[in-house]
Amino acid sequence: MPDRRAPDLSPERGERLVREDYKRDFRERDAQLRGRDSWKLERLQYFEEQGSPSRDALRRGDWEEALRLLEDRRGALLAIGREDEERRSFFHRVRVIETPLTAYLQWELHSLRMRAECGERVRIVPAEKLAGTEEFSPLPEVVILGGRTLYQVLYAETGIPNGAVRYTDPELVDRWENYIKDLYEAGEDVRTYFDREVAHLPPPSTGTE
Template sequence: MLDLLAPLLRPDQGERLTRDAYKRDFRERDARILNADSWKLERRQHFEEQGSPSRDALRRGEWQEALRLLGERRDDLLATARDDDRKGHRFHRVRVVEQPLTPYVQWELHSHRQRAEYGERIRVVSAEQVAAAEREHLLPEVVVLGHDTLFQVLYSPSGATLGAVRYTDRELIDSWQSYIRKLYEAGDDVREYFEREVAHLPPPQTRTE
């Protein structure tokens, strides 16, 4: 277990955004990033993502189709990687994983391994490693975008995106960036984790989602 406590996020210190406003604001701010790092902490073990044909296939129980559709996005991943490289933008993810893997996380780790092939920096930590920070509640879903924005992404109990709370306080942003970086440094590279814990698994039983 890592003896790391997460910084406090108080909703009254940020601005609540609807789902559409969050997506729009994220895209606009992401497009302006130059020579900066971004950090994402993923904690929930199930999401109801929208707009992903591969995710839809997983939901239907079509595992091989879900993997095939992931393979079709390689050109998009390459284009994103080249754009980030041109802008000096380095995106990092930390994925918290519980065992046994949920069907969603098993699928997502296939996706993350593919992202890592195109240069995205992704590491995995176990739920046990973040237990010190979760004595009262689970860690939030957080994105630190560049130097000046932090989003706490909000979800329904079923895992559907509801929107986000946007924070712009520099001290808070710096403290969360530092926290996620320390988790990242303690984590396993997603490609190594995948080969050890995921590659051998049979297709997930999506009826348990």
């Protein structure tokens, strides 16, 4: 694991974006990327995914339907993977995991394994490995697009998305990109993690979300 602390993220150094502005800004900047990779750090253990039929099925406790609906997205994810290849711009994700897994995380790991099968680069980092850097607070949710734009993604306490803070200072973006890269290099490929820790698990109880 990286032996240095995560860089600071001071809100006053960025620009607050409401959810719709964040989504639009992200799409526009991502569409322009060519030959530059992007990085994401996921730390929270529970999200309320919006507009996901599979996530809705999980809430209802219909595990088989949740997995079937995830599989329905494989074609779209493969198309994204082909586009990333053409642009030579690849998306890397570091997923921090606490155990025992919540129902949400068990579901998300099925999703992340499929994303990896479709071309996304996903690695797992156990939360206990971050004890030194998380002495005072958990790491934030961070996305870096093409080495130029950093978003600290915000969520309400209920896990509902709540926009982002956008940072474009080159030095800050570079420090965070290098930090996430170090986590990625120290992590485990989601597919081997899934095969060992998740594949054998019975359907989760939604009460563990």
